[in-house]
Amino acid sequence: MNKSEKIRLYYGIFLSVLTAAVGIVFIVTIAQLYYSGKDAGLNVIYTVDRISEVLMLPLIFLFTWVAAIIGGFVLSVIFPVNAKRKGGVDEDSLLRRLKTKIPAEGGEEWSEAKANIKKLELSRIIVWAVALTVLAVSSVIIMTFAFDEANYQEASQLVNMLTFVKNIIVWVGASLVCCVAAAAFDSITVKKELAEVKKAIAKGDKNAMPQTKDKCQKFVVLMTAAYSALCLFALILFAVAPIVINKLVAAKVEALTFILVATLTVALVIGGYVVKNIATKHVPHKAKSLTVMCSQIAVGAIAIAFIVIGITNGGAGDVLAKAIAICTECIGLG
């Protein structure tokens, strides 16, 4: 490490510590201001006088930080960086790519490697399935709690929210732990699997063609065809939508229509995602392009129709009504 790099490293460490310190000082200051006012029973906690009393220290830190940043840019002029980046390889992508290169035939070591790869793949699937199951169960429990009116009996919205958080924190924590554990396990398993894949490539018969997955072709083609039909249905629906919508008087029926159509739009968008990213090899390029184009037209037609309906039913007016008044909740007031 030369002198320039050393200076930049020490400066970087210094600025990191200073940045974290500035953040901590600001957060502690505002928490202290709030809680000291609350404990003193003040009706108005944030006054100009009280804020002025506590502002000195955070401002000193802030100005020091700004000065340090400016100093950093001066340093970058005097000691310009080489812009050398180490390009680390993304293991998941590498694994996906290398798996397609495994020869179709090989000797004993090749078979052993293939068997190990299957075991490791299975273990990853199981672990993720368990994590996602825990996540799904937690989500259902949380949603059940969220939609239970009995949990909103307190007068204060903040108290209701805190009670809600207190009740779901266990489930959120369980989901988080499961997902992090799954990711950690996945990380370790990917490394092992990568080693086995390399071994399989090395020990396989170089003259044998690499295996290609062809099992899902029919399913993907069917899915693409179904998606195209959905696009066509959406187009027809919106050709007649104005007539249908005009006949709906009650708000509840209108809402139901909206939910159905919104679900359709979401299905179109997600379908486009699936077609674009999954149906890459199994569907001819032209068919894929045509399907995506149909979805673009369908989503565009839905969007324009929604905007027109929204203008006529007063939705646009509601947007204006909120936008020209200060949303006190949004900016932290109240």
Add this chain to the structure above:
Amino acid sequence: MKNFFVKIKDWFVRHWPSRRRIIQFYTFLLYNANSKGYLNGTIFKGNSKYACVPGINCYSCPGAVAACPLGALQNALTASSTTTAYYIFGIIALFGLILGRMICGFFCPVGLGQELLFKIKTPKIGKSRYTRLLSYLKYALLVVLVVAVPVIYALQGTAAPGFCKYICPAGTFEGGLGLILNPANQAGSRNLLDMLGPIFTWKFAVLVAIIVLSVFMYRPFCRFICPLGAIYGFFNPIALMGVKLEDNKCTDCGLCITHCKMDVKHVGDHECINCGECISVCPAKAISWKGSKIFVRGNDIPQPLPAEGTIDIKRFAAAATITTANSWVTDSSEATEENTQAQITDETAEITATEEQATTTAVPKKKRGKRFWIEFSAWAVAIAVLITALVYFNLQPEGEITDINVGNTPAPEFSLNMYGYDENNSYVLLDEKFNSADHKGKVMVVNFWATWCGPCVHELPYFAEVAEQYEDIIMVAVHGNITEQPHIWTQINKGEWLDWLEYGNFYFVQDNVVNGIGSVCTSYGGTDALPYTAIIGKDGKISFVRQGELPKDILIEEVEKALAAPDPEESNE
């Protein structure tokens, strides 16, 4: 000395803002063209707020000239028991279809702020499996805070924009600090400091945390928190603009993914913000812009055109060490076992990418042609639009602001239509008027509220309780309906609220709307924020005003103070 100035010049040349950066600054200026709002401490109230900007820009920001799509979506969902959210859903779908997550990369001020903070020279936390896992958090926030919370509270007849209220840093920074730091909002009837409480404390802490994280991580808000990015991410594959990958050219080297600072698995997926930085990295030139005829150079870092006949061997060599058995890329004709082992090594590939070496293809120097003039015209139009916007919005007349001198200003008299029962026993807006002059000499509490205002709906029952407790006062709830919706009065047709009319001293009335603003509210000193409360003493003067939610104990205290004041006849004697 000369060397120092050469270094400065070199630094400016290397760090000149890219086209994408200029577009980001441009959109920030355009979104917040109402510069005088920062000076006056008020928000813009013009009709341009019918429209939404594509990115996150809080409409309570003093400079904002249009609505925020995320805030508007939540507000539309809170009103979903009476109006279905067609309009905002259509707008978001249209933006997503045209631009996808290119909005995040080019047209969002929050993204710009994070990228500028990321430039601060500290060690950085790179992406990993865990950040990729964390990137799914924003979908959970979308479902919970943006959809579920507003809908749940809407079913109970109150408004709660979950994400805006508890998380959004744009609201805290642009709106909150932008308004509070103006001295005009620190005293008098427009005092916003009175309204700061636990929510602001929490949100300020969230804002500071995101700012600090942005110094160490690339776009943490966009990657882990932003629900709007989550929505637009779904549209990426079908969006009309953005980056595209040509599968027939792609050699699967993975350089694009390695280079990208977002948690992408492949170019153009739901995490891709379509910034275009991968375009210059791809050795096979497989990545380009959709509609690339419009763009002259698609990459973020300005690159000088190379000399004729130059091909960057190093890039192709780097790709060859990672790719296996792609003979049309590597120099070797057969993949021997040794080569295979070398090729599939997972040791890090050093990619040297200095500005001088960052060449793309062997392209001869072009003369100024059609593409130059197209780009020139586009920039000229864009600058003209920005200047027009800045001039137009800043020349708009300021809304009426009434200064209230508490204790001295006489309360303006008003006559407004009442809500009540008609001959069919339906609760409607009547022709009968409430005249404030009929109640002279009595303490009157006037509360300006709206059905879409969560704090208003939350505090109104307290006002009813006080009206029941103190029979001598007059309690007037003035609805600041600023749309022409006939269904608004049905929103207040709740079972328990109708009982308040039986107290005999509680009235629901409808404000007059002038240019979208309640005129009586303005005459009493109210400006931009609801709820707004004014207490009129027995002497007919305004004895108390408060912008924002009024705690019950303060309301009782002020009412008792007004009731305890001597009658005007007694004081004359």
